[in-house]
Amino acid sequence: MTGLCTDLYEIRMTASYLRRGMTGPATFSLFARKLPPNRGFLVAAGLADCLDFLAGLRFNSGELDYLGAQLHLPEDDLAALAKLRFTGEVWAVPEGRVVFAGEPLLEVTAPLPEAQLVETALLNFVTFQTAVATKAARCRLAAPHTALVDFAARRTHGLEASRAVARAAAIAGFAGTSYVAAAREFGLPAVGTMAHSYVEAFPDERAAFRAFAEDFPEAVVFLVDTYDTLQGVRTVIEVARDLPDTAAVGIRLDSGDLAELAVRSRRLLDEAGLTGARIVASGGLDEQQLVRLSKAPIDMFGVGTRMGVSADAPYLDTAYKLVEYDGHPVMKMSAGKLSAPGAKQVHRGDPGQPDLLALRTETRRERREPLLQPVMRGGARLGPPEPVSAARRRFERDLAWLPESARRLVDPAPVEVIPTPLLTQLTESLRHSLAARYHHASR
Amino acid sequence: MTGLCTDLYEIRMTASYLRRGMTGPATFSLFARKLPPNRGFLVAAGLADCLDFLAGLRFNSGELDYLGAQLHLPEDDLAALAKLRFTGEVWAVPEGRVVFAGEPLLEVTAPLPEAQLVETALLNFVTFQTAVATKAARCRLAAPHTALVDFAARRTHGLEASRAVARAAAIAGFAGTSYVAAAREFGLPAVGTMAHSYVEAFPDERAAFRAFAEDFPEAVVFLVDTYDTLQGVRTVIEVARDLPDTAAVGIRLDSGDLAELAVRSRRLLDEAGLTGARIVASGGLDEQQLVRLSKAPIDMFGVGTRMGVSADAPYLDTAYKLVEYDGHPVMKMSAGKLSAPGAKQVHRGDPGQPDLLALRTETRRERREPLLQPVMRGGARLGPPEPVSAARRRFERDLAWLPESARRLVDPAPVEVIPTPLLTQLTESLRHSLAARYHHASR
Incomplete structure (x- = not known):
């Protein structure tokens, strides 16, 4: 795995951030915007490959030569890229757990250039493997x-x-x-x-x-x-x-x-x-x-x-969105693609309860379990790679928790995901201030 | 790429063939049984990875240890697998060419164990890459x-x-x-x-x-x-x-x-x-x-x-079928999956002409071009890897050849593929002799 396993724009943006000293902490949130047709839930997968990728991230000299020659990146950029490693923190829903649309599967907090550069690979691993684990789970249900x-x-x-x-x-x-x-x-x-x-x-x-x-x-x-x-x-x-x-x-x-x-x-x-x-x-x-x-x-x-190939739904509508930079919550407002600001946590309750989507800073709720766990800090894994059996045990437990209505193979009703008052408030206030700045000017 | 990049049954069969000295030349033919919905043609792709795989095929000692310990393969089998290389011949439709259902994309002739072992990888590369090249071609047409x-x-x-x-x-x-x-x-x-x-x-x-x-x-x-x-x-x-x-x-x-x-x-x-x-x-x-x-x-x-992901058709109904072994044509008769015997060639004519599906031994037809070319012999490539631009030029040429009816994005009519009299005759005579042997007994 290497630094060139990414989209070109990630490298351009990374180079630009580095030039400008825009290296403050950024949090990106990876989630599915919506579930594919006939899906009542997703089964989280792909995290193991994400952690391997982050731990191994670097540009070798041949790659830097390519970037210099083909993309006209100057020496200073190349020197900065040569030193780049992933030094950040990752929170994630452990593999095998059941999740729903809008719930973060993974959140990265790292200096902006690092967090940006890894977007393509993280989206790829999580999207594909979650789609397939979900399809396989449907076969199990059948x-x-x-x-x-x-x-x-x-x-x-x-x-x-x-x-x-x-x-x-x-x-x-x-x-x-x-x-x-x-x-x-x-x-x-x-x-x-x-x-x-x-x-x-x-x-x-x-x-x-x-x-x-x-x-x-x-x-x-x-x-x-x-x-x-x-x-x-x-x-x-x-x-x-x-x-x-x-x-x-x-x-x-x-x-x-x-x-x-x-x-x-x-x-x-x-x-x-x-x-x-x-x-x-x-x-x-x-x-x-x-x-x-x-x-x-x-x-x-x-x-x-x-x-x-998850034939009827070979991809998920996933996104990796900047939700906080340098201490400030951020969001985009593109048509149909509004994303909520801030690092998040999902609090899960007893069977039949909706999930709560909260800011990560909110306190733990009684009788509820936080889904996202810290898995990497300072670029280092917080534990050894786990066997597949650990993820499978989580899946079996969550499958038992999942209501019948969400398990249905046709026209299922996913478990509801309710934002907390604090998250709603932050989203609304940011939306208003952005709308005031951008929409009025264009109408 | 290694010998374990295959399905278990390929290894079992390979071991069995080796034990029994069943190392006569076998020809397998890789083709799409039918086109996915709304596809009027396929664009051949994946051959480059197939040749890399074949050239690199081998079992390393760790893999052999695994097979010995986990699958209980005896020492003699492991010794035979350790020596196994791909020594055969490959004919293939060059990448970028337009093909239709029933036309071989690739044919392998090699000692039976080798030709069998590589099935999984060859099917994978050709199926996936042909599906995606075809989807991309549809975007071009649009x-x-x-x-x-x-x-x-x-x-x-x-x-x-x-x-x-x-x-x-x-x-x-x-x-x-x-x-x-x-x-x-x-x-x-x-x-x-x-x-x-x-x-x-x-x-x-x-x-x-x-x-x-x-x-x-x-x-x-x-x-x-x-x-x-x-x-x-x-x-x-x-x-x-x-x-x-x-x-x-x-x-x-x-x-x-x-x-x-x-x-x-x-x-x-x-x-x-x-x-x-x-x-x-x-x-x-x-x-x-x-x-x-x-x-x-x-x-x-x-x-x-x-x-x-070729979202509306993320896979093709491809097969890798034994068509000849030790000098004898063979075929299977499974319901809906009849395969024609013998090594083949496709003879392509002027625009508007149907393709002819012939036995490879049949002579070249006037004003027709044979689609399958020899690309590997004795396990060695017959030429250096080619640049993508070579495949792209073939695609552009074939796109110009393709009739409007086959180019349509919805309800297209693929170019007809007509078996030659000799191929039809061989298929029919083999079908009759197999039916006499197997069907009568079961009715």
Whole structure:
């Protein structure tokens, strides 16, 4: 990660601030302006990558040469950029927690140039990973009693995205991932069976199944739909007869009417005495498909592409807004994009209570928990990187807290977020003073 | 890039093939089964990353330890994987070319274990980058006479995705990118102005504009919508009066009714004698918005999120299918997913002619150009990596070739792809022999 992993305007502004000595503390707030269609909540994710990025921020000499030559930045600017590190403070909602529109996911307080420069990367990590964790959570809600595993690697937006998707899905309770690099990095179960090509590379399906059972007796899930699904199941039954142990036998359905094929396959397997054989289903699944399949005798779903790209909502309407500079609250008034000033805190109450959006300086409320926690100070993390399981535990707890109305997959009602009187007062008074200065002049 | 950047089942199958000496040549064909809604064509992209991946493929010792410990692969498997490199041949449609459903974007011929192992990564790169290049091409069609630049970095799916998006957009004719790391790597113009936070960090808008003009006289595009857009334009006019040279002056509109604001801003600028001042527009743009804005006096569009995630079609229904193994054509018959056997070639004719989908062994047709080219042999590239400009030239040429009916943004009619008699005959005869073997038994 390097200083050039940002938008050009961040570098221009950073250079300008540095030239002018505008290095007072600035607070930026990162939040979703609104939820995508059919979303009743978001699942916070992406913080770990943000902290890695901030801790590693610097310009190397090749990058500085580029900025000098291509962007005509003078030597003084380059010298200042060469020294730049992230020395600020970060408050954030821990990964796995449920949040709503308008609630800060992350707030940075740092000398203005540093806080500005990191906008692009922080927005990117939080937006993408929160969108995917939220999509994965919806899949969980659609199939609460069936194991889900991540099969998305082949159609995410790059392999770095495959890594982040495996992690975000795990935060939302997925039981494993097919993407081996991520399984290794995050200590997740790696899962996977065989592809159609395996079956096709043998003289016939039976030979392929026998070979696979011989090679991987501990995990013999047979892909049965290469030629004819039910015929494939019958071949599995034959092959299983010769196995010393059928405890690990399963089948995977990957095309056709999955619900009907699961029923008919289950019947064939049960009649053959393979009552313990698992049925795995995959192929174009998302939360809507999972709801439709919820009554089918399926033991595990491989959920791929549509989860991994959050197909119906591949981005969130997030913003990283300056809310305070050098001790003064600030806000913008662009049409439809008004942002509230000041560093903030979210106070969460019991189930059924609205969240309170407060200034960070306001005191803690009784029976309410502050969502944002300090995670970095003086550019240093306040704790070691946490395992994915910690974020997953938070998600499970928040999912239990979330009201049914917000959990609904269609037309949900998000939990209300109410600004405190102090925040409302500050917003209004700043709005009036800015309107007096700018609007009157233009009308 | 490493051997673990793949799905677990690829590693299982690879290990199984190696154990069994199933190392005969296999050909896999990568293609889109169908086009997403409202797509009349695809723009091929992702090949450069595929070749890098193939050239770098290997398992390091830490990865082999992981596979041994976690997946219980025995020593012999690990030794075989340690030696594995990609030694095969790749034919591909060069980046920037226009393709249609069913046409191979890429074909790999290699010993079966190698060709299998790389499936996940090749599908990922080609699917994602082709989807985004196609989306960017649609933006070009929507605004053929206005410069477009990529502003997507903050909301793509990771920073690696930001890099790939900048490149894919450039292939489709975007004039620059805000993402500096990609601008540097690919030699693209880096573009960018100022953010709202810059304006807010100064005592007032006028002070911010003056400071910016002083610091970047060569590129003074002022963001005018922080408080009140037209008031912002008037402030630009005032500030510009004091500039020694107004040739580089411009404004950026980022919210509100962009068409109306552009008209009113243009009038104000012209009245003030700033007839050369450029108007840049950004904020939630995609091809539909660009069509709506096509009559507005806007000189450049910053196109961000919706292009960078290909918002209405964030993935393609791609497949990487075994079509030949050890000299024998193969195919699968899964419901709705029939794949045609054999290594292929696409023969393209004059405008208005359908494409011919042929076996690669068929002879070249008169007045037709073969789309797939050999790009790697014996695991080595057949040429140096090419500049983005080469792909962009191909795109411009193919765009001129593409019939109006396929260019339409809504309900387009893709160019027809007709299989040759030889391909049809091979497909039918294989289908019959497989059906005889598998379907009869199950009915």
